[in-house]
Amino acid sequence: MKTILTPSTYLGIILLLFTALLLPMLVGALWIKVLTSAAIFALAASGVSLVYAQLGLINLAQIALIGVGGWIALRLNYATDLPITVLVVIAGALTGVIGAFFALPALRMRGLYLALVTLMVAALFQIFFNAFQFPNGGDGFWGVAQKSAGAVRRPGIAESDIGYFRYVLVALAASFVLIGLHKTSAPGRAWAMTRQSEANAMAAGINVTFYKLWAFALSGFLAGVSGALLSGALGQLDARSFLAGEGILLFALAVVGGVFSWLGAILAGLLYKLLPAVFNDLGLSADIAMIIFGAALMHAIMTAPQGIAGQILDAFKKGGSDD
Structure with a gap:
């Protein structure tokens, strides 16, 4: 049991319970509403982190794919009576297929070239x-x-904002479990070997x-x-929310x-929203946040390759070992 309930896991359980049960009070x-959006973008950031951490590949199209998922979900919302959770899973699955399809031409690329392709x-x-906008209940496809x-x-x-906030938190926790299962199974081992050497991975x-x-x-x-x-959180989506440049910021x-x-994905969502x-x-300009983001990125690159989360979890582990 000790191998499962790591200090990071304990921290996650405490944070989830506090956020879901006490924070709304x-x-x-x-x-x-702001925290709901932050949790949603944390979920999306976990996908960006997965590709970069496991394979060293840069994906700048994540914001656009959020828009794709939202477009599919809205179309299904108006066209069908599917349960919302089923609708969410279908939107995710179709977006995953689309994301993999557009990744095909870039699979032999790395670094700057891959980043440019995903940005395109x-x-x-x-x-x-x-050109086509998001569905709002009109007729036709x-x-x-x-x-x-x-x-x-x-x-x-x-249906309430607090209830939906908790619903999103459950989805966020489920995404972390899904990623964790991948990391500790065959895909995770394959990704680790591929990142070290694609030639050795193919030879194996x-x-x-x-x-x-x-x-x-x-x-x-x-x-x-x-x-x-x-x-579901906003009711409607707008094309201006999914600009290509936002993918760079999320990454x-x-x-x-x-x-x-x-924890890094959660911090990314909080910083973003x-x-x-x-x-x-x-009463201050939100543009000040961009200055802070730039300084934080330089700090992460130069002195904190594990990011803010790495520093927090290291301190948490040291505190646990001292006890």
């Missing part, structure tokens, strides 16, 4: 969103109409292309789930938070 309705994919989806938007359903147990009989596609598909799945959850914040642990909201609430 301490903050107002506005901040519940993000720009392609940005054009699509601007695109489902767009110049009228008041139709209702976006939420799960019966999570590992299908490098397949496992790279698997990583991008899993990352896309998490982005798609995030998009579906975001559509940078994933590095700042720490790509090697679940919560920090600008705090500045706005204080």
Whole structure:
């Protein structure tokens, strides 16, 4: 049992219980909505971290894939009566397939070239969103109409903002478990060997292309789930929320938070959504957050390769060992 309940796991359980049970009693309705968005983008950031940590590959299209998941979820919301959780899973699965498909041409690339290819994919989806918009309950396949938007359903147990916040937290925790299972099973071992040496991995009989596609598909799945959850949180989505450049920011914040642990993804989500909201609430320009992000990225690159999460978890482990 000791191998499962690590200090990091204990910290995660405590954080989840506090956030789900006590935090809604301490903050107002506005901040519940902000924290819901932060948790959703933390889920998406976990996909970016997975690809980078396990394979050393850069994915700048994650924000665009969130939009894809949201588009699919909205279309299914208006066109079907599927249960919301089923709808979320379908949106994630289809987005994962799309993410893997667009990753195919880039599988032989690394570094800057891969980053540019994924950025171009993000720009392609940005054009699509601007041209066709997001479904709002209209007729036809695109489902767009110049009228008041139709209702976006939420799960019966999570119709209130607090209930939906907790629903998103459960989805976030499930995503961390899913990633952890991959890391400790065959895909994780294949990714580790591939990152060390693709030639050695192929010599050992590992299908490098397949496992790279698997990583991008899993990352896309998490982005798609995030998009579906975001559509339920906001009610409607807008093309301006999924600009190609935002993918660069999310990747940078994933590095700042720490790509090697679940806590890093949570920190990335909080930095991405919560920090600008705090500045706005204080009457300050949200652009100040960009300056902080830049300084934090330089700090992570130069002195904290494990990110802020690595520093926190190291301190937590040392505190536990001292006891």
